Amino acid sequence: MIPRIYIPGDSGALALGAEKVAKAIEKELADRGIEAKIVRNGSRGAYFLEPMVEVATTDKGRVAYGPVKPSDVKSLFDSGFLTGGHHKRWLGAPDKIPFLARQTRLTFARCGLINPLSLDHYKAHGGLKGLQNAVAMAPAEIVKQVAESGLRGRGGAGFPTGIKWKTVLDTTADKKYIVCNADEGDSATFADRMIMEGDPFVLIEGMAIAGVATGATKGFVYIRSEYPHAVAMMQKAVDVAREAGLLGVNVLGSPNAFDMEIRVGAGAYVCGEETSLLNSLEGKRGVVRAKPPLPAIQGLFGKPTVINNVISLASVPIIMDKGAAFYKDFGMGRSRGTIPIQIAGNVRYGGLFEAAFGMTLGEIVDDIGGGTATGRPVKAVQVGGPLGAYFPRALFDTPFDYEAFAARDGLIGHAGITVFDDTADMLKQARFAMEFCAIESCGKCTPCRIGSTRGVETIDKIARGIEPEKQIELVTDLCNTMKFGSLCALGGFTPYPVMSAINHFRDDFKPAPVAEAAE
Amino acid sequence: MGLVQEIDYGTPASTSEKQVTLTVDGFTVTVPEGTSIMRASMEAGIAIPKLCATDMVDAFGSCRLCLVEIDGRNGTPSSCTTPVAPGMVVHTQTGRLKDIRRGVMELYISDHPLDCLTCAANGDCELQTQAGVVGLRDVRYGYEGDNHVFKKNDGAENFKWMAKDESNPYFTYDPSKCIVCSRCVRACEEVQGTFALTIEGRGFESRVSPGMHQLFIDSECVSCGACVQACPTATLSEKSVIKIGQPEHSVVTTCAYCGVGCSFKAEMRGDELVRMVPYKDGKANRGHSCVKGRFAYGYSTHKERILNPMIREKVTDPWREVSWEEALTHTANEFRRIQYQYGRTSIGGITSSRCTNEETYLVQKLIRQGFRNNNVDTCARVCHSPTGYGLGQTFGTSAGTQDFDSIEKTDVVMIIGANPTDAHPVFASRMKKRLRKGAKLIVLDPRRTDIVRSAHIEAQHHLPLKPGTNVAVVTALAHVIVTEGLFDEAFIRERCDWDEFQDWASFVALPENSPEVVGQLANVDPEEIRGAARLFATGGNGAIYYGLGVTEHSQGSTTVIAIANLAMATGNVGRPGVGVNPLRGQNNVQGSCDMGSFPHELPGYRHVSGDAVRDIYESLWGVKLDDEPGLRIPNMLDAAVDGSFKGLYVQGEDILQSDPDTKHVAAGLAAMECVVVHDLFLNETANYAHVFLPGSTFLEKDGTFTNAERRINRVRKVMAPTNGLADWEVTQKLAQTMGLDWNYQHPSEIMDEIAKTTPSFASVSYDYLEKMGSVQWPCNEKAPEGTPIMHISGFVRGKGKFIRTEYVATDERTGPRFPLLLTTGRILSQYNVGAQTRRTDNVMWHSEDRLEIHPHDAENRGLRDGDWVRLTSRSGETTLRALITDKVSPGVVYTTFHHPDTQANVITTDFSDWATNCPEYKVTAVQVGASNGPSEWQLDYDEQARNSRRIATLEAAE
Structure with missing residues (x-):
C-alpha cells in the first residue's frame, strides 16, 4: 500500500506554513524516490499544533506530527514518520490529543479527517445519509425534525432554525431561496471557514435538505472575499456535487430540484447582517433592511428565503441522519446540541472546540485554552465577536448557553472567544468597539451612523480626563440610544463591549495621572 | 386664507379591504390590513415623531424617531415599518421612548448647523419641528467633533464638508444640512423612477449623491422636484424660497403645461409666487410633478411679456401701444369692415388649447354668435383630431377611455408613437412604477425612446418601425391575434357587432397583413410583431397609450381605428387596467375639443347640421346659426392666399411655428388684412399681426382645464392679471364692442352656460368641482360623480364597430434626393413651441433643437457630433446641429420643434390625414449634409422677425 500523508490545505494551517511543509515533503519524497500520496485535508482545529501532518499507517492508524516546520521534514523521514516513527513532533493518534479527544464532534466530525473534495470519503464517513432520509420524507416532516432537534441559528441570534424553515415552507411563492451566510467577520471566529475548507459537502448537504424541506430550488453561499480558499473549495465542491447528482433537477434522483451558486462579498462587515447580505446578493448597496417583512416571507429578490449561518446548515445533516432526539440530547436549557467554540486571542491552546452547550466560560478559557499565551493572568474575555461583552474572571462560572450569557448582559454570538491578559486597557477596548462600529456602519440608521462616531469622541474625552464622570454618563445614555434605537445588531450590540468594559473594569476609565512636567 | 396643509401619514395607504382594529395610546382605531402603526396613529390624530417617513414613499425605518412599544412584544419597533395587527395595543409615548428619541435627536443636531434663524427652511423644517417635539434641550457632544458642517475644523481642512451644489437652476443641494434620511433618494426611485440619486460612502460618511458624486446638473436628474419636496430640511431647497422666503398662503390650481393636468399648490407670499408644490389630492398626478409644472413658471414674469394692447397699420410698421378700448374698437371695426367688404365668412378664429374651457367656449361663441359663421378651429387640428374621428367612429366618443389610476391595474402596457417620459412625464412616472412592479411593456416607435430601456425597466418588445407604417404594423398585430385565435370572442359577441368583426377579421387575416410581409416594409422583425401580439392578447389587462406618433400621419385616423380594433378584439375596453388612451399634448386640448372648437361641431361634439342642437344655442344666443361647417385652419390659410x-x-396659439409648411402659413397670414393675436408674447404668428392683445397666464385667472383623462380640474386665480384683464374678459369685451350682449361676471357663469347646453357637462358647476375636487365627463344625471372609465357595460355608440384599416403608404417617400425620413417630437424640459419654457431656465437642458442621426448615416455624410448640418426637404431647408445617436434607426432622423430659429416646420410638408387634415409631421423625406451655419431663409426670417417686433417708443412732448 502506498503511504498516505495528510497535510492540511486549511487557511489557518497555510498561514502557519503548511504549504512550505507540503513542498518540502514532496521534495523529500522525490529525492528519496518514495511513492506516497499527499492528501490536502482540512484542519482538525487544534491550531496551536498546525501545521499538523498526519500519516495513515497500516498498523497504528493515523499518526499525527506537529507543529511541523519545513526544517523538520528531513528528520521526520529519517525517523520513519511514514510508518508512525517517533520524532520530537510526534503527537500520536490525533483523536487521542487531549484538545481533540475532549470534544464532541457532530458538525465537525469529518473536518480534518477526510479529503474535502472526495465524495467517497464523505459518504464513507457517514455523509449524505441525512439528505437520503430527507428526500424520502414530506417537507413538513423534515421541518418538524429540525424544529424538534432544538437547533438554533449559529450565526449569533440563536433563532430557532425549525421555525424559520416552517415560515418559508408555509409561504407560497413561485420561487424560494436558501441563502447561506458565510460572511464570517467576527473577530476570533473561523468555524465557517474551517468547515467550508475541510468538509464542504456537509454544507451543501445541509442546504439541499433545507431546499427540499422548504420548496426552495436555488441556494446561494455568500462568502466573504477574505476567504479565497474557502471560495475555491466551495466552488469545486459544488461542481463535484452537481456532477454526482447531489445538486440539480433531481437531487439524489428524487423529484426535488436544488442547485447552488457561490457568491463572494466585497469586504463589508455589515453584509454579515442578513438583510444587508440579501441586498448585496441582489447587487444593491449593502444596507440593512427594516424587518418586517421577514426574509422568510420577503427575502432575496422579494421571495421567501431561508437565510442561515454555515454552521446551522452544516448541523442539519447529522440531525436528519441520527434524528432530532440524538441531537437534542446534547446541551443544556434551551441551547441544544453542540457549538463549535473558537478560542483565540492571547491564549495558549487556540483553536476550534466543538462541545455540547453548558461548559463554563472558566473551563473553556483555563482548562481547554490553557490560559494566556503570554502566561500572564487572564483579565477579560470577549465572547461573541467585536460586539460581544467583555467578561471578567468573576463571571467565569457562566455556562456556555444563550440564555445564561444574556442574563449577564452578554452574548455567545457566533461562539468566538478572545482572551486578554492583564495588560489590556479596557478603555481602549471600549473605544475600539465604537470605532469598529463607526467604520463598519452601513449608515442607514442614525444611532449607529452618528452615535458610533460620537462614542469614539466621547471615550477619547474620558481618556483625556475631560469631565470623565459626565462623559461616562453620556456614553451610557448613548449606549441606551444605540441599543434600543439601532436598526440592526451592529449598532444595537456595540453597547455590549462598551458597557461591559465600563461596568466590569471601571478602573480603566479613571483619568490617567497627568505626567508632571519636570521642573 | 393660509397655507393648504396636507397631512403626511408617513407611509402610503394600504389598499386592503380587510379592516384591523387596534389601540393606540388608549384610542381605538380601525384601518385596512397592511397599514403601518404610524399611519394608523395619524388616522387617530396621534402624530408619532418621524423624519425618514413620508407618505409618498415606502417605509424605510432609518431615523429611529418613530419607535413605539407594543404590549406583548419585545423591544421598540419602528412604527413606520411595523404593520398593524388585530387587538394590538400600542404606546407612542413612554419614558423609554422619550429617552431614545431625545438621544437620537441629540445625535442629529450634533452634526447639523445651528443657523435656524437664517435658514431657508426656517418655519418649514421637519428637523426643527421634531427637535421641538422630542424636547431636545442640550447637545452634550458639543460641536467640535467630526462633522459635515464646518469647512474647517480647528483651522484644518474638513474633508467631509462639501460645498453647496447650486448647479441646478431651480434648487440647491447643501450637503452640510443633510440628515441622510434617504427621502430624496427614495422619491427619485419610487415616485419619479429615474434613480439619479444614491447615498455615497457608508457610516458617518454617508451623503446624498447625484450619480457618481456629480453635480445635479451633470447627473441623470430630470429636475422633477420630487426630492426637493421630500426633503425634510433645507438640504434641498427651491432657489425661489431661498430668495423670497416662506409662503404664507396657497391656492390649489392646475398646471398649464401638458395634458396630464397636474394639481399644484401655488404657494404665495402676497401676490408673489414663491413655489409650485404638487398636490397630493390631485387625482391626475397624486402628488408628483415634472420640471415644467414644478419650476418653469418664470415666463409669467418674463421681461418679454407684453402687457399693453398694440396695433399697427401694416405688419412692416412698428407696434404702437394703445388703450384696451382703442385696440378693441379698432379690432371690431376692422372685422366688421372686412365682413362688409368680403362677406360673412371672410373672418374666423382659432381657440387655444392652453386657455381654459370657459375662454375657449367664449371664442367659439364669439365666432358663431358674433361672426355668424363656423370658421373656428383649434390646435387639436394638428395633434389629436384623428383621435376624435377614430374613436368617435369605433367607440362613439372622442376621448380616452380610462383615468390615469387605471395604469395601476394594467398587466401589459402598449405605447404607440408616444414618448411619455419626455412629453407626459408625471404619467410616465406612474407608468414606470407599475412596470417596475412587473407589468410588461411593448413599444412601437421608430426611436428607442427612454422608456424602452431605463432603470429597472426594459420593453419586452420594441418595434422600431419605419415612420409612416403604423397602420401596417398595428394591423399585423391584429393579424396574429385573429389567425392564432387569440381574440376574445365572448367580449366581441357581447359588445360588438359580430358580423362587422368577421368582416374585419377576414381582412386582417389576409396574407398581406401578416408580420412577415409587413415586417419587410416596416423594417421590423416579424417574430417581434408576433411576440408583441401574443403578449398583448394573452398577458392580462392590456392598455394602449398613444400619442402624436399615431395621429400626425396621412393615415392618422386609420391608425386610431386600428388601435380601437385591437382593443376590442382582445376585450381590453370597459374596466380598470385596460383601454385606449390618447396622451394629450396640451393642458386643455381635450377641453378645447369638448368646447366646440371645430368648424363642424358645437360643444359636446354635436354636428352643426343638427337642428335640435342648433336650436339650443339659437334660442339662448338669439341668433341664427350657420348649419354648414366652417373652415379648418389649413382651409383658412388657403382661402387667405386665394383672397x-x-x-x-x-387666441393663445402660434400657428406660424407649430403648423406645418411654415412658408405656406406665412403666405396665408400675410394675405390677411386683420390678424389679431391674443397671447403672452410677441410670438412668431404676431410677426404677421395687426393687433396684439396681451394675454393672461393660468396664474391670473379662474377657469377649468380638462386633461387627457377627461378630468375637469379647476384653475384658480392666484394673482391679478398683469396685463389688466383675464383672457375671458378680453374676449367678452371684444364681443361687447362688436355689439353682443354678454355679461359674464365670473367664469363660473360661463361654465353654468356650458352645463346648461351640453349634456355631458350637465352636472358640472364650480360649486360641484369645489366639493368633488375634480370630475371626469360625462358628468350628468346618469353619472353624477363623473366617469373614470368609459364603455363599462357597452359602448357609447351602442355596439363597438370594427372597421377595416387598409394600409396606404404616404405620398411622402424617400428617393435619391431625399433618402432619409425625418420625424419630429418633444423633449422633457421644453414644451411645444417653447414660447413659455424658452423663457425659463429650462433652456439649460435644451438650448437648441438638435438633429438626431444614426452613426452610420452620419459617417456616410462625414458628420461629427455637434456639426452644423443642413436639413432639406421638398418644402424647404434649415440648419441645426447634429446629435449622433443610435436611438434612431439608420435611415431615420429626428428633431424637436421647440426653437423658432430652427423652424423644423419649414421642412415638413402639407400632406395630412385623409379624414381630419391633421398634418403629417411625423414623416418627411429629407437629405442631411454638412453646413457652415444658418440658412439664408433662417437669416431672412430672423431679420424679418426682429423688424416686426419693434415697438414704437413715445416721443417726449416738448
Whole structure:
C-alpha cells in the first residue's frame, strides 16, 4: 500500500506554513524516490499544533506530527514518520490529543479527517445519509425534525432554525431561496471557514435538505472575499456535487430540484447582517433592511428565503441522519446540541472546540485554552465577536448557553472567544468597539451612523480626563440610544463591549495621572 | 386664507379591504390590513415623531424617531415599518421612548448647523419641528467633533464638508444640512423612477449623491422636484424660497403645461409666487410633478411679456401701444369692415388649447354668435383630431377611455408613437412604477425612446418601425391575434357587432397583413410583431397609450381605428387596467375639443347640421346659426392666399411655428388684412399681426382645464392679471364692442352656460368641482360623480364597430434626393413651441433643437457630433446641429420643434390625414449634409422677425 500523508490545505494551517511543509515533503519524497500520496485535508482545529501532518499507517492508524516546520521534514523521514516513527513532533493518534479527544464532534466530525473534495470519503464517513432520509420524507416532516432537534441559528441570534424553515415552507411563492451566510467577520471566529475548507459537502448537504424541506430550488453561499480558499473549495465542491447528482433537477434522483451558486462579498462587515447580505446578493448597496417583512416571507429578490449561518446548515445533516432526539440530547436549557467554540486571542491552546452547550466560560478559557499565551493572568474575555461583552474572571462560572450569557448582559454570538491578559486597557477596548462600529456602519440608521462616531469622541474625552464622570454618563445614555434605537445588531450590540468594559473594569476609565512636567 | 396643509401619514395607504382594529395610546382605531402603526396613529390624530417617513414613499425605518412599544412584544419597533395587527395595543409615548428619541435627536443636531434663524427652511423644517417635539434641550457632544458642517475644523481642512451644489437652476443641494434620511433618494426611485440619486460612502460618511458624486446638473436628474419636496430640511431647497422666503398662503390650481393636468399648490407670499408644490389630492398626478409644472413658471414674469394692447397699420410698421378700448374698437371695426367688404365668412378664429374651457367656449361663441359663421378651429387640428374621428367612429366618443389610476391595474402596457417620459412625464412616472412592479411593456416607435430601456425597466418588445407604417404594423398585430385565435370572442359577441368583426377579421387575416410581409416594409422583425401580439392578447389587462406618433400621419385616423380594433378584439375596453388612451399634448386640448372648437361641431361634439342642437344655442344666443361647417385652419390659410379670407382672431396659439409648411402659413397670414393675436408674447404668428392683445397666464385667472383623462380640474386665480384683464374678459369685451350682449361676471357663469347646453357637462358647476375636487365627463344625471372609465357595460355608440384599416403608404417617400425620413417630437424640459419654457431656465437642458442621426448615416455624410448640418426637404431647408445617436434607426432622423430659429416646420410638408387634415409631421423625406451655419431663409426670417417686433417708443412732448 502506498503511504498516505495528510497535510492540511486549511487557511489557518497555510498561514502557519503548511504549504512550505507540503513542498518540502514532496521534495523529500522525490529525492528519496518514495511513492506516497499527499492528501490536502482540512484542519482538525487544534491550531496551536498546525501545521499538523498526519500519516495513515497500516498498523497504528493515523499518526499525527506537529507543529511541523519545513526544517523538520528531513528528520521526520529519517525517523520513519511514514510508518508512525517517533520524532520530537510526534503527537500520536490525533483523536487521542487531549484538545481533540475532549470534544464532541457532530458538525465537525469529518473536518480534518477526510479529503474535502472526495465524495467517497464523505459518504464513507457517514455523509449524505441525512439528505437520503430527507428526500424520502414530506417537507413538513423534515421541518418538524429540525424544529424538534432544538437547533438554533449559529450565526449569533440563536433563532430557532425549525421555525424559520416552517415560515418559508408555509409561504407560497413561485420561487424560494436558501441563502447561506458565510460572511464570517467576527473577530476570533473561523468555524465557517474551517468547515467550508475541510468538509464542504456537509454544507451543501445541509442546504439541499433545507431546499427540499422548504420548496426552495436555488441556494446561494455568500462568502466573504477574505476567504479565497474557502471560495475555491466551495466552488469545486459544488461542481463535484452537481456532477454526482447531489445538486440539480433531481437531487439524489428524487423529484426535488436544488442547485447552488457561490457568491463572494466585497469586504463589508455589515453584509454579515442578513438583510444587508440579501441586498448585496441582489447587487444593491449593502444596507440593512427594516424587518418586517421577514426574509422568510420577503427575502432575496422579494421571495421567501431561508437565510442561515454555515454552521446551522452544516448541523442539519447529522440531525436528519441520527434524528432530532440524538441531537437534542446534547446541551443544556434551551441551547441544544453542540457549538463549535473558537478560542483565540492571547491564549495558549487556540483553536476550534466543538462541545455540547453548558461548559463554563472558566473551563473553556483555563482548562481547554490553557490560559494566556503570554502566561500572564487572564483579565477579560470577549465572547461573541467585536460586539460581544467583555467578561471578567468573576463571571467565569457562566455556562456556555444563550440564555445564561444574556442574563449577564452578554452574548455567545457566533461562539468566538478572545482572551486578554492583564495588560489590556479596557478603555481602549471600549473605544475600539465604537470605532469598529463607526467604520463598519452601513449608515442607514442614525444611532449607529452618528452615535458610533460620537462614542469614539466621547471615550477619547474620558481618556483625556475631560469631565470623565459626565462623559461616562453620556456614553451610557448613548449606549441606551444605540441599543434600543439601532436598526440592526451592529449598532444595537456595540453597547455590549462598551458597557461591559465600563461596568466590569471601571478602573480603566479613571483619568490617567497627568505626567508632571519636570521642573 | 393660509397655507393648504396636507397631512403626511408617513407611509402610503394600504389598499386592503380587510379592516384591523387596534389601540393606540388608549384610542381605538380601525384601518385596512397592511397599514403601518404610524399611519394608523395619524388616522387617530396621534402624530408619532418621524423624519425618514413620508407618505409618498415606502417605509424605510432609518431615523429611529418613530419607535413605539407594543404590549406583548419585545423591544421598540419602528412604527413606520411595523404593520398593524388585530387587538394590538400600542404606546407612542413612554419614558423609554422619550429617552431614545431625545438621544437620537441629540445625535442629529450634533452634526447639523445651528443657523435656524437664517435658514431657508426656517418655519418649514421637519428637523426643527421634531427637535421641538422630542424636547431636545442640550447637545452634550458639543460641536467640535467630526462633522459635515464646518469647512474647517480647528483651522484644518474638513474633508467631509462639501460645498453647496447650486448647479441646478431651480434648487440647491447643501450637503452640510443633510440628515441622510434617504427621502430624496427614495422619491427619485419610487415616485419619479429615474434613480439619479444614491447615498455615497457608508457610516458617518454617508451623503446624498447625484450619480457618481456629480453635480445635479451633470447627473441623470430630470429636475422633477420630487426630492426637493421630500426633503425634510433645507438640504434641498427651491432657489425661489431661498430668495423670497416662506409662503404664507396657497391656492390649489392646475398646471398649464401638458395634458396630464397636474394639481399644484401655488404657494404665495402676497401676490408673489414663491413655489409650485404638487398636490397630493390631485387625482391626475397624486402628488408628483415634472420640471415644467414644478419650476418653469418664470415666463409669467418674463421681461418679454407684453402687457399693453398694440396695433399697427401694416405688419412692416412698428407696434404702437394703445388703450384696451382703442385696440378693441379698432379690432371690431376692422372685422366688421372686412365682413362688409368680403362677406360673412371672410373672418374666423382659432381657440387655444392652453386657455381654459370657459375662454375657449367664449371664442367659439364669439365666432358663431358674433361672426355668424363656423370658421373656428383649434390646435387639436394638428395633434389629436384623428383621435376624435377614430374613436368617435369605433367607440362613439372622442376621448380616452380610462383615468390615469387605471395604469395601476394594467398587466401589459402598449405605447404607440408616444414618448411619455419626455412629453407626459408625471404619467410616465406612474407608468414606470407599475412596470417596475412587473407589468410588461411593448413599444412601437421608430426611436428607442427612454422608456424602452431605463432603470429597472426594459420593453419586452420594441418595434422600431419605419415612420409612416403604423397602420401596417398595428394591423399585423391584429393579424396574429385573429389567425392564432387569440381574440376574445365572448367580449366581441357581447359588445360588438359580430358580423362587422368577421368582416374585419377576414381582412386582417389576409396574407398581406401578416408580420412577415409587413415586417419587410416596416423594417421590423416579424417574430417581434408576433411576440408583441401574443403578449398583448394573452398577458392580462392590456392598455394602449398613444400619442402624436399615431395621429400626425396621412393615415392618422386609420391608425386610431386600428388601435380601437385591437382593443376590442382582445376585450381590453370597459374596466380598470385596460383601454385606449390618447396622451394629450396640451393642458386643455381635450377641453378645447369638448368646447366646440371645430368648424363642424358645437360643444359636446354635436354636428352643426343638427337642428335640435342648433336650436339650443339659437334660442339662448338669439341668433341664427350657420348649419354648414366652417373652415379648418389649413382651409383658412388657403382661402387667405386665394383672397377670400381676410381676418383672424388667434387666441393663445402660434400657428406660424407649430403648423406645418411654415412658408405656406406665412403666405396665408400675410394675405390677411386683420390678424389679431391674443397671447403672452410677441410670438412668431404676431410677426404677421395687426393687433396684439396681451394675454393672461393660468396664474391670473379662474377657469377649468380638462386633461387627457377627461378630468375637469379647476384653475384658480392666484394673482391679478398683469396685463389688466383675464383672457375671458378680453374676449367678452371684444364681443361687447362688436355689439353682443354678454355679461359674464365670473367664469363660473360661463361654465353654468356650458352645463346648461351640453349634456355631458350637465352636472358640472364650480360649486360641484369645489366639493368633488375634480370630475371626469360625462358628468350628468346618469353619472353624477363623473366617469373614470368609459364603455363599462357597452359602448357609447351602442355596439363597438370594427372597421377595416387598409394600409396606404404616404405620398411622402424617400428617393435619391431625399433618402432619409425625418420625424419630429418633444423633449422633457421644453414644451411645444417653447414660447413659455424658452423663457425659463429650462433652456439649460435644451438650448437648441438638435438633429438626431444614426452613426452610420452620419459617417456616410462625414458628420461629427455637434456639426452644423443642413436639413432639406421638398418644402424647404434649415440648419441645426447634429446629435449622433443610435436611438434612431439608420435611415431615420429626428428633431424637436421647440426653437423658432430652427423652424423644423419649414421642412415638413402639407400632406395630412385623409379624414381630419391633421398634418403629417411625423414623416418627411429629407437629405442631411454638412453646413457652415444658418440658412439664408433662417437669416431672412430672423431679420424679418426682429423688424416686426419693434415697438414704437413715445416721443417726449416738448
